[in-house]
Amino acid sequence: MSQLKRILAIIMAGIMLIGITACGEPSDEASSTVGETYETKDALTENTKEEAAVTEEEVDQYIILTDEDGNPYDLGGMEIIIADWWSSGEEEEAVSAYDEAHQEYLDWIQKTYHFTIKQQAITSWGDVPEDFVNCATTGGEENYIFTLYQGSALTSALMSGLMYDLSTLDCLDFSEDKWETVVTNLMTIGDATYGMRGILHEATAGIYFNKRLLEESGIDPDSIYELQANNEWTWDKFEELCQQVQKDTDNDGVIDQNAMTNFTSTLYPAAVFSNGGEFIGKDENGYYNALESDATLEALNWALDMIDKYEMIYPEDAEWDYTYTAFANGEAVFTCAESYKAGEWSDMEDDFGFVCFPMGPLMDHYVNYAHDNVYVIPSCYDEDKAWKLAFVYNLYTDPVPGYEDSETWKSGYYQSFRDTESVDETLAIMVNSGVPMNEKAINGIDMGSDLFWSISKDNTPAQKAESIRNTWQSYIDQTNSQ
Incomplete structure (x- = not known):
């Protein structure tokens, strides 16, 4: 059943995309596809109707988060970079159904909340501690979520007050399962939490x-x-x-x-x-x-x-x-x-x-x-920017709808x-x-x-x-x- 749900999630993601296009000025191709969808509906068998119902449940997992006025949060076109020392910043070619679903989910959150995000190397492994300190002390127009590795440099930066206290941002709930990580334990001092990791521990x-x-x-x-x-x-x-x-x-x-x-x-x-x-x-x-x-x-x-x-x-x-x-x-x-x-x-x-x-x-x-990498927000950012960065990172690391219980993390290891x-x-x-x-x-x-x-x-x-x-x-x- 889980495989069926995955396939249906991909199908419905495509249908959603068609629907979004149709709400504007659809192309002839899009109009034709929508027409075929309605023509086919009456010919569905009972089994297919049941599968379609499951699919609609999958679509509901794209939950839109809204502000106090009931409008989707609008991040004003922010260009956000998860700054590390190894990523190309380019979108990788999808080689599996999960890859396609993951990219569709990322496209959806970026369009829904009006922002862009990518992981990109802006420094080297040796220079990242110093570059983070420079950023956190001088600030700037950039919107960085920094990737840092554990060690004395990270601790020194933490003790110097260069990391934003994430526990003060109401868009993060550290009681959620995905935050139950070694990083949360390491980066929590008293009631304050200065680092996060919304992804699995890397086996050592x-x-x-x-x-x-x-x-x-x-x-x-x-x-x-x-x-x-x-x-x-x-x-x-x-x-x-x-x-x-x-x-x-x-x-x-x-x-x-x-x-x-x-x-x-x-x-x-x-x-x-x-x-x-x-x-x-x-x-x-x-x-x-x-x-x-x-x-x-x-x-x-x-x-x-x-x-x-x-x-x-x-x-x-x-x-x-x-x-x-x-x-x-x-x-x-x-x-x-x-x-x-x-x-x-x-x-x-x-x-x-x-x-x-x-x-x-x-x-x-x-x-x-565990010596997993830690994701931090520079403390020089104001509350509004810090909130938006944390909001996006939370979305970015959420499970892809339809794949919540999947084991897609294994694919790289198999190679x-x-x-x-x-x-x-x-x-x-x-x-x-x-x-x-x-x-x-x-x-x-x-x-x-x-x-x-x-x-x-x-x-x-x-x-x-x-x-x-x-x-x-x-x-x-x-x-x-x-």
């Missing part, structure tokens, strides 16, 4: 596996998906597989098929959050140091032990990111990496799969850390991954299970130099946590006081 770190190497070790790659589906994909199960696949194939005392190759700055946080731990916590009183919690220290110690037992040793002249090359070359069976890496392994000879990071002993479900299970099973879990990285909200904390690059069996996580305790607390106190 999980476990990639080489299917050929698993099969050569007598392991069915699908069995890992079964473990995940049965909620049995745990640290212990992962280590069992590592033990089984790691081999000294020529009996020379040197491991030549390694179980793991990892970028530790990805592995450590993935392990911590998979056990219910975190580096910085947040409650009603603000941020606090969670590095010395049992869950966090247990995860860091486990990750260190796994590295000691199963991590491949890199060549002395290896590049800093050789871990990814090693996995692509089939030098290790598993790697912990983020979902976007799949798109960089299009030339990998072996097939690979992807599952969530396994659950730690303190958890009963899978999670992945990157080698099997459907990675998307239909793993990513379907991950997009709904992101957890915040609160450390990104604390100015001064550098997870690499502070922790990841210095812990070892000789400098244990507990020892390192103790040595940086006071420093971190000073950063946290400064953030909480602002």
Whole structure:
């Protein structure tokens, strides 16, 4: 039935467009099409009439929002740009029914409320923090909704009062489901909310596996998906597989098929959050140091032990990111990496799969850390402009009528991954299970130099946590006081 509704939504969108044209000065072609529609109506079968009734219900989902006088909101021809560092600003060619319906919806809201909107790169990844600060301090005629990435620059701008408090704008209702995101949690301080994200969480770190190497070790790659589906994909199960696949194939005392190759700055946080731990916590009183919690220290110690037992040793002249090359070359069976890496392994000879990071002993479900991009409105804009920008972003990120329960987000991922299970099973879990990285909200904390690059069996996580305790607390106190 959902597929039928989608098709009908497309049909009715076309009929609506014809109707709009007919209200003005219709062309001969439009008049002819309208005539054919009425001529056909009397010949409808009962089944077709029933389908048409469903279609009319779909049309009703284009609800017109009106001001206190009962007129559709008029944004006066505003040209709005969602400013980022990657978008072309050009309308992409529709390749599916959803794409067509989405563009028709965007055309409708722009015409109904008298504005235009596009996503466009106005800066680079490296320059966007400075460009946002310049915009937010000087203002201008532009109508920007800025895209920012999480980190110290975002936090500094937030603490400097450069972001509009979105909670004061009555066109946004942060109790709606689409705003129940990690971004809302991260960007809310007290009763104020300074950032938004009306789209799904972007899946991050999980476990990639080489299917050929698993099969050569007598392991069915699908069995890992079964473990995940049965909620049995745990640290212990992962280590069992590592033990089984790691081999000294020529009996020379040197491991030549390694179980793991990892970028530790990805592995450590993935392990911590998979056990219910975190580096910085947040409650009603603000941020606090969670590095010395049992869950966090247990995860860091486990990750260190796994590295000691199963991590491949890199060549002395290896590049800093050789871990990814090693996995692509089939030098290790598993790697912990983020979902976007799949798109960089299009030339990998072996097939690979992807599952969530396994659950730690303190958890009963899978999670992945989140560092989603944040959408903000500069605080230099007046209330009228801020309201209009928020109003438009709310519309822009609403589900397309007829596709509210669809999974159109999967289409891009299918092009990157080698099997459907990675998307239909793993990513379907991950997009709904992101957890915040609160450390990104604390100015001064550098997870690499502070922790990841210095812990070892000789400098244990507990020892390192103790040595940086006071420093971190000073950063946290400064953030909480602002």
